[in-house]
Amino acid sequence: MIFFDAVSKMYPDGTVAVDNLSLNAPNGKLTVLVGPSGCGKTTSMRMINRLIAPSSGTISLDGVDTQSMNAVQLRRKIGYVIQNAGLFPHRTIVDNVAALPRLLGGSRKQTRMHAMELLEHVGLDSSFASRYPWQLSGGQQQRVGVARALATDPPYLLMDEPFSAVDPIVRAQLQDEFLRLQADISKTIVLVTHDVDEALKLGDQVAVLRTGGTLAQVASPADLLAHPTDAFVADFVGSARGYRALGFVNTDDSIPVTPEQTVTLGQHTSTIGRTPSRWILAVNAVNQPVGWVDVELIAGDIISASDLNLSGTVTSAAGSVRDLLNSALASPSSRAVMIDSAGALRGTVTLHDIVSAIGQAKEARPNS
Amino acid sequence: MSLLEWFLDPAHWSGADGIPMQIGVHLFYSAVALALSLLFAVPLGIYIGFTGKGEGIVAGIANALRALPTLGLLVLLFLLLSPVVPGQLVYGIPTVIVLVLLAVPPILTGTYAGIQAADTEAVNAARGMGYSQVQILWFVQLPCALPLLLSGVRSSTLQIVSTATVAAYLGLQGLGRFILDGRAQGDFSQMAAGAILLAALALILELAFIAVGRLIVSPGLQRTTRAPRKIVPTTATAAIRLTAS
Numbered sequence: 123m124i125f126f127d128a129v130s131k132m133y134p135d136g137t138v139a140v141d142n143l144s145l146n147a148p149n150g151k152l153t154v155l156v157g158p159s160g161c162g163k164t165t166s167m168r169m170i171n172r173l174i175a176p177s178s179g180t181i182s183l184d185g186v187d188t189q190s191m192n193a194v195q196l197r198r199k200i201g202y203v204i205q206n207a208g209l210f211p212h213r214t215i216v217d218n219v220a221a222l223p224r225l226l227g228g229s230r231k232q233t234r235m236h237a238m239e240l241l242e243h244v245g246l247d248s249s250f251a252s253r254y255p256w257q258l259s260g261g262q263q264q265r266v267g268v269a270r271a272l273a274t275d276p277p278y279l280l281m282d283e284p285f286s287a288v289d290p291i292v293r294a295q296l297q298d299e300f301l302r303l304q305a306d307i308s309k310t311i312v313l314v315t316h317d318v319d320e321a322l323k324l325g326d327q328v329a330v331l332r333t334g335g336t337l338a339q340v341a342s343p344a345d346l347l348a349h350p351t352d353a354f355v356a357d358f359v360g361s362a363r364g365y366r367a368l369g370f371v372n373t374d375d376s377i378p379v380t381p382e383q384t385v386t387l388g389q390h391t392s393t394i395g396r397t398p399s400r401w402i403l404a405v406n407a408v409n410q411p412v413g414w415v416d417v418e419l420i421a422g423d424i425i426s427a428s429d430l431n432l433s434g435t436v437t438s439a440a441g442s443v444r445d446l447l448n449s450a451l452a453s454p455s456s457r458a459v460m461i462d463s464a465g466a467l468r469g470t471v472t473l474h475d476i477v478s479a480i481g482q483a484k485e486a487r488p489n490s
Numbered sequence: 491m492s493l494l495e496w497f498l499d500p501a502h503w504s505g506a507d508g509i510p511m512q513i514g515v516h517l518f519y520s521a522v523a524l525a526l527s528l529l530f531a532v533p534l535g536i537y538i539g540f541t542g543k544g545e546g547i548v549a550g551i552a553n554a555l556r557a558l559p560t561l562g563l564l565v566l567l568f569l570l571l572s573p574v575v576p577g578q579l580v581y582g583i584p585t586v587i588v589l590v591l592l593a594v595p596p597i598l599t600g601t602y603a604g605i606q607a608a609d610t611e612a613v614n615a616a617r618g619m620g621y622s623q624v625q626i627l628w629f630v631q632l633p634c635a636l637p638l639l640l641s642g643v644r645s646s647t648l649q650i651v652s653t654a655t656v657a658a659y660l661g662l663q664g665l666g667r668f669i670l671d672g673r674a675q676g677d678f679s680q681m682a683a684g685a686i687l688l689a690a691l692a693l694i695l696e697l698a699f700i701a702v703g704r705l706i707v708s709p710g711l712q713r714t715t716r717a718p719r720k721i722v723p724t725t726a727t728a729a730i731r732l733t734a735s
Contacts, residue, residue: 171618173617173618194620194621194622195620196620197617197618197619197620198619198620200620201619202615202618202619204611204614204615204618205611206611207611207615208609208611208612208614208615208616209612209615210609210612210615210616210629210630210710211609211612211634211708211710211711212633212634212636212708212710212711213708213710214710221619221629222619222620222621225621225625225629254708254709254710255710256710267615270619271619280618
């Protein structure tokens with residue numbers, strides 16, 4: 123548990139970076155500090171590992187005041203990931219990851235072996251191990267940065283805009299992988315970002331800070347979207363918050379899934395029979411959806427790959443209502459395609475059924 | 491006697507004033523001067539690079555040192571030291587001092603510039619990970635400073651080796667002997683031979699430094715070609731611009 127107790131940071135010129143911040147980052151959870159530039163989020167994070175000294179107030183790790191610890195010893199308990207990874211340019215990838223364990227007296231062989239495991243854990247092939255940082259892309263470097271921060275298996279992790287310096291596609295990928303990793307390792311994490319989407323996606327708890335270094339609101343992502351405490355937070359989480367909030371509502375049994383008539387590629391058109399609408403779902407040999415086919419526009423007698431409309435998306439039964447709604451909106455037939463954990467078709471849900479389920483859920487919870 | 495004949499004359503390859511001996515003496519003065527310069531300039535460069543203190547003063551002094559007339563300084567030092575220094579050292583000490591003054595600035599600037607230019611992100615990351623100041627210096631800043639430090643040492647060495655010819659002015663041995671004696675005797679083959687030997691020595695040292703650099707500087711810092719920049723279009727317009735260009 124990382125606990126801020128009335129922490130302020132004022133610079134000698136009178137600038138207040140952080141103003142009376144009290145915040146609890148619970149163990150095993152990911153707490154995001156988010157806010158516009160100048161809100162003191164990075165300063166707050168750097169006060170945890172004492173790269174910046176607070177002017178007043180205390181920060182404690184599991185009840186121990188950080189000021190009572192040696193700064194270097196303190197930092198070794200806290201993994202640290204920064205924006206551009208900050209890898210050591212003169213060391214190979216594996217030695218970058220093994221650097222701190224080696225510094226603390228581990229044997230070369232053992233620390234390297236552990237480093238190789240960590241690289242695999244963050245999704246880097248072992249062929250990267252002997253390369254140098256400049257030979258890697260930004261996204262790959264960032265994975266190494268995460269592996270390095272985990273090398274000594276610290277209970278806490280600080281991440282300073284870890285995914286900001288990569289392009290949006292890689293960023294989404296890194297975020298997904300990081301969430302999977304965190305589900306595995308359950309570190310106590312404080313992550314700083316200016317990107318509210320990232321905050322809502324990654325955070326178990328999101329602390330919104332406002333310019334001037336005061337805490338505006340701390341809540342779960344769903345709560346933040348449903349009950350922004352004031353106009354600043356409402357504005358900050360964005361005008362799409364109604365739609366975004368659906369991302370935190372799980373699909374449940376109240377939404378009727380209906381079996382869908384399917385065709386396979388290579389099937390003769392004469393065997394299709396009567397269809398309820400002009401769009402029919404195509405599946406592969408193991409019943410996984412591959413796309414929609416417009417029965418009125420099939421070229422020739424055989425259904426081929428060129429007949430497929432690929433605009434639709436699929437959603438799993440464990441997915442959110444937002445994914446479900448998105449699937450229905452993206453599909454040319456306005457039916458959301460639901461799959462099971464193996465990727466096989468479970469059935470479809472109509473846009474109408476989804477919307478009425480959302481409406482009913484809202485009526486049942488008038489506060490949200 | 492032509493230049494070729496001078497080189498082919500076996501008499502020039504042996505004895506106390508033969509080519510091997512003169513090269514040896516020349517290298518000896520150079521090595522002493524280089525060792526003293528390193529002892530002085532590297533620690534000072536580390537201190538300046540690490541603390542950021544005294545950079546302005548040192549840069550000013552270093553530049554002033556470069557402007558000193560070597561020969562004039564040599565004579566001045568000899569005149570100043572001759573009453574107090576006994577025996578043969580009165581020739582050796584001024585020579586070495588002049589060479590050290592010449593060699594210190596490049597090593598000094600190479601060292602502190604190298605440390606200051608060490609990847610700031612890497613230094614910040616190391617600090618956040620729990621490296622102590624000394625560990626940051628030793629494991630991150632110094633290895634990153636090595637290419638610049640080494641290039642400083644290289645240019646110092648070349649300056650020392652080429653300037654060590656001035657030892658001959660004070661009657662000392664070294665490759666300068668051939669040049670000065672040749673001039674005095676009107677033996678231009680000998681003069682040219684001295685110059686050629688000096689140039690060859692400098693070239694060999696240059697190559698040796700390149701080899702040493704390859705050996706001790708991490709390949710991670712020896713990037714000679716930049717990786718081709720990948721441009722990932724994130725929007726359709728960017729993709730169109732990319733294909734159009």
